[in-house]
Amino acid sequence: MQAALDLARSGQGHVEPNPMVGCVIVRDGCVVGQGFHGQFGGPHAEVAAIRSLANPADARGATAYVTLEPCCHFGKTPPCADALIEVGVGRVVVAMEDPFDQVSGGGIAKLRAAGIEVTVGTRCAEAGDLNAPFLKRVQSGLPWVIAKWAMTIDGRIATVGGESQWITGASSRAEVHRLRGRVDAIVVGMGTVVADDPTLTARPAGPRAADRVVYCRNRLPSLDSNLVRTAKDHRLILVVGPEIDRQSLDQVRAAGAEIMPVDAVDLAAMARAGIQAIGESGATNVMLEGGSELLGSFFLASLIDECHVYVGAKAFGGAAAPGPVGGIGVAEIAQATNFKLRAMDQFDDDVRLIYRRFAD
Template identity: 35%
Template sequence: MMRHAIELAGQGRYSNHPNPRVGCVIVHEGRIVGEGSHLKWGEAHAEVHALQAAGAAARGADCYVTLEPHSYQGRTPPCTEALIRAGVARVFCGALDPNPKVHGEGVRQLRAAGIEVHSGLLEPEVRELNLGFEQRMRSGLPRVIVKVAASLDGRVALANGVSQWITGEQARADVQRLRAQASAVLTGIDTALADDPQLNVRDPAIELRGRQPLRVVLDTGLRLPAAARMLQMAGETLVMTSAANLLPGAAAAARLEALQAAGAQCIGIGLDAQGRLDLREVWRELGRRQCNDVLVEAGPTLTGSLLHQGMVDEWIIYYAPMVLGGDARAMAVLPALQRLEEARRFELQALSRIGTDAKLVLRTSAGSATNV
């Protein structure tokens, strides 16, 4: 039953940000009498949907829920109270909620009401549903996922910058799903100027329920044109720029005004020793904005900086069966190493075929915590 609850949780993977993905199944005398998933932030949680479907059959039933029921009044009432009122006999949780407001408290409330509670059922699979949410709850930082489309020799564009399209149509459709699952899609100003990307989800088959991931541009010099296509799309665009550009009388004042008039939100970020936006401050700001997973679609410079600084939690590479040659642009600009021991290592999580291309999913071998 927990495996079915995991499947149900996937129904909210595109639409319930910033909340975790949760599925619930109510079982009475060996028969499923109710099921539900959390579909949209601010709306009923999975347990409530399942209890409504079960009705009176919930009394004395077993509840299988992927995440510990939440135990405080937020935008919705506590699910613990709903389960207690319904009279369920046992609750099986896949994992405890990493939110410190809930962690263990939901279980405590249920047990205090005489409900038998078991946790840890299929926990590794359950935790995979909400790696970004878990990381943000524990560290205040989002999970950083870098996506790259490359040739077999690791090139992402020709020397003249042409890159459309290295990968095939099915790989590009898969990227739409990656975007839909992310809280935010982030790029650098060089990519924004070269490609004029939309950074939105355009696949009509993906049920977003009214949301689009936040679009984020790292733009130290505030060079993003007010006519950029992403500013004409539904959803929000956040431009992170040098804090100096937001000071009264700054040279960029006219550009700032034009971007804001076009609908962009512009905020100031401190600079690092190289005069670039401080990436640690970028992640902290996105964590404050309740971003769980940030998908980075950027050029070699920003990708290289993230890899070099140990800020990549997951790296997804789509390899196309072609070779672009030595003059083409590499997927990441990185400093030269003197010893093999200095190499940053990743663990292969998945390898699959997407149309004519291969998809690799890698995670940092040291764990999933962003190095901030």
């Protein structure tokens, strides 16, 4: 199952909104076939594994290890449960049930009805972790929200003068571009647009071209900003509150920006309303790129699932230099958002820490 989980991860960025799935077929203690879901709309992991068999008869009586319940419905491809039944596997080991309502135990039931022994729950926690964004979207309709920031070793994301480029080195920034290239949307606040004039594209391009999203309460990006100037080539969405003036909206719309109006007025409510709308547009993974007021509003609304914290080997000092998360914060430690450390990687003199929200 570990091998199947490792294979599944190869589909990251290519298969969403589908889950990442891997499959390994074992016969007499030897791997005879393996595959993963590699592309949205392409063959599922079970079919890829069956196609990899040197001889289809090798699957007869074999055990298939699959990281997610085989599907039982006709979607973009025929049901995988049928494919496993057809090649005659004797046993299927499934890491976890698929909560997607067109599957939801139906694939397992179909295999059992065909006389195949099915074991469910092997490495279930790891499989759930791998597909946490998919599971969240299926269960709540909301996308997985990754907050990324770069800070100095003394916890500043900009100098007292507002400069933030660059806190980390070239290899950290290349890694951020890889993340940009696999998510569905990249979100910033208006303060960052004004301070940094970012383009928010992945360079080099990754498997997905993320929508660029700006949260705007009182002001809009100017027509000569990099985001608006490139709006006809790379989708730009402005999440706007009711207080924005209509004439300016018409101008940015004419320049190619799309408007996502939200009724809420306070920042946390706007954060939630915007992320809900982004989820409804089909996003699985959303990346927040700051600044601190935007992140503060997302923390306040309990919307952050994962943090990618880059620590650059610099110190800025200055009581007025901003930290990564602004807003009103919490007064008591008991109200803190709690995380678990998932990974720690070094990029030259920088460190990247990946934390996932800890739901108790």
